[in-house]
Amino acid sequence: MRLFKKLTTTVQCLVRLVIACAFTLVSAQAQSASSEDAKKQRSSEQLSTVKSEIAKQKSAIVQVSKKRRQLNAQLKKDDFAIAKVAKAMNNTRNSLKATQDKLTSLAKEKAQLNRDKVQQENALAHQLRTAYTTGQHDYLKMLLNQEESSQVQRSLTYYQYLSKARIAEIEAFQATIARLSEVEIEQQQKAKQLTQLQQTQQSQRAALEKNKAQRKKTLTALRKELLSNKQQLAKLEQEEANLVAELERLARQSALAKNLPGLDKLKRKLRWPVSGRIKHSFGTRKQGYLRWKGVLLSAAVGRQVTSIYSGKVLFSDWLKGYGLVTVIDHGKGYMSLYGHNQALLKNVGDTVEPGEAIAIVGQSGGQSEPGLYFEIRHHGKAVNPKLWCR
Structure with a gap:
């Protein structure tokens, strides 16, 4: 009976032990399952976070690309605006040079005409003095003078020569005066044109500086959108x-x-x-x-x-x-x-x-x-x- 009781007690202990172990095992399995679920949950949350970050980065890249395209389009516009003014300035410079060269040429021509005018005035004055010193003659009396016909013929020839020379000098003098007047008028026109070109050049410089300032702003904005080495290479x-x-x-x-x-x-x-x-x-x-x-x-x-x-x-x-x-x-x-x-x-x-x-x-x-x-x-x-x- 005692032995039976001992065996019963032992069996009960074993049963309790088995039950305890089973409970512990079940508890451990439950804890393990719970931990696995927690890990899965954390992984899922991390994946969602990564996906969200990727989406943000993609959106940022799209926005940067769009902005760079817009800035490049603006840069192209700025470059064309500068080109238009620069080309106009180049034409203005060429016109200024041509006008200044023409003014220089006109000044030289005017100086030569003035020298010609002085020489022609002196020549005419000399002819008038010569005519005066030879005295005034009545051509009709000389023609009617039968005593020295050969002398009369020589005098008539001489006077005709002097008259033609004087007329030629007068005509040359008149042409010089007329051309001198034309040169002076052309000089005034060219001087006025030069002033207008200089004013145009000043306006063009101001427009050029304005366009350059706009391009500088565009370039500054472009440089703020920094590219990685890989992106720069791709560009x-x-x-x-x-x-x-x-x-x-x-x-x-x-x-x-x-x-x-x-x-x-x-x-x-x-x-x-x-x-x-x-x-x-x-x-x-x-x-x-x-x-x-x-x-x-x-x-x-x-x-x-x-x-x-x-x-x-x-x-x-x-x-x-x-x-x-x-x-x-x-x-x-x-x-x-x-x-x-x-x-x-x-x-x-x-x-x-x-x-x-x-x-x-x-x-x-x-x-x-x-x-x-x-x-x-x-x-x-x-x-x-x-x-x-x-």
Whole structure:
């Protein structure tokens, strides 16, 4: 009986132990399940947060891209506004120079006419004195004088000669006086024109400064939208791709021109389009794996850009990243490109000669400093300009 009780007690202890273990196991499993659920909940919340941040970043990128597009459009507008005024100022400068040269020429002519006038006055005075000293003669009496007919004939001839000479001198004097009057009137007109041109130039300078200030604001806004190295590389890639695509289109167009000589025989013989220090050389690193396909020449704003050789203008417009650009076809697959100009002086279809002014140095396309971007391409492939220019 005691043994049975002991066994019963032992069994009861074991049962209680098993129940306790089972409860503990169930409790642990419940806790584990609860912890797993909590982890899942936290992961879900984190994923939602990440997705929200990604959505925000995408939205921000879209907004930045939109803003940059708007700013680039404004930059293009600013560059064209500056180009219009700069071109007008260039024409005004040329008109001023022509007017000043004409005034100088008129002043020289006036001085010579005054000298001629003095000489003619002296000649006329001498003739009058000569006529006076020879006395007054009655031509009718001389004709009726039969005693010295030979002397009369000589006197008549002499007087006729003097009369003709005097008439010629008088006519020359009258022509000098008339031309002197014309010159003085023309001088007054040119002086008035010069004053008007100077006033126009002042107005144009004010308009230019206003447009430059607007472009500066646009550039400041663009620079605030900072790009990462990767984004900057992508931007340059896109700009270069746009340029190549445009040049390929122009190359197809230039293939129609058969009468242009090309640049094959002109290596080391051409002049640079503008004098200045080479800031970036052909083939040097630009950004990432990108290399310079041309050269960037430092030059002062307003300096004239000249064509390296004769050819025909294929392109005269604005390109993103390159500003105001002129492209000239030289024949045989050769083209030259001139970028970042302040103003373009030639239109598509114009023919140009070596050394002829085609543009004005500037900093269009978003450049912080003035200069000229210059390329030479052969069958669409960029070649080193140093092989042609000296």
